Amino acid sequence: VQLVESGGGLVQAGGSLRLSCVASGSTFSINTMAWYRQAPGKERELVASSRLGGIMSYVADSVKGRFTISRDNAKNTLYLQMNSLKIEDTAVYYCNFRSGDNYDYWGQGTQVTVAS
Numbered sequence: 001v002q003l004v005e006s007g008g009g010l011v012q013a014g015g016s017l018r019l020s021c022v023a024s025g026s027t028f029s030i031n032t033m034a035w036y037r038q039a040p041g042k043e044r045e046l047v048a049s050s051r052l053g054g055i056m057s058y059v060a061d062s063v064k065g066r067f068t069i070s071r072d073n074a075k076n077t078l079y080l081q082m083n084s085l086k087i088e089d090t091a092v093y094y095c096n097f098r099s100g101d102n103y104d105y106w107g108q109g110t111q112v113t114v115a116s
Contacts, residue, residue, distance in 0.1 A: 010113045033049065035095060050070070
């Protein structure tokens with residue numbers, strides 16, 4: 001499975017961005033898709049995840065009510081809609097697909113920078 005993220009960039013605080021993650025290859029074994037982020041000097045953290053069936057199974061408290069994870073199975077694409085962005089949302093955002101036997105696939109990451 002290969003994952004390619006896009007949609008990052010520079011945005012003013014309070015603005016919005018939508019990240020996309022397009023998957024290619026054999027995805028039949030995937031049962032969880034997620035977005036992680038890593039800010040400078042910090043560990044990578046889970047932002048939101050979606051299990052098979054499209055249920056938004058987890059959203060971090062820090063982004064609850066502002067970020068929404070969704071997927072388009074026909075396009076093999078995972079999205080992260082980010083609204084009301086804050087400076088502390090600045091990070092590299094990574095797409096993650098996990099198989100049923102807990103093997104992780106990662107994208108290359110896309111930079112999100114929120115300016116005041």
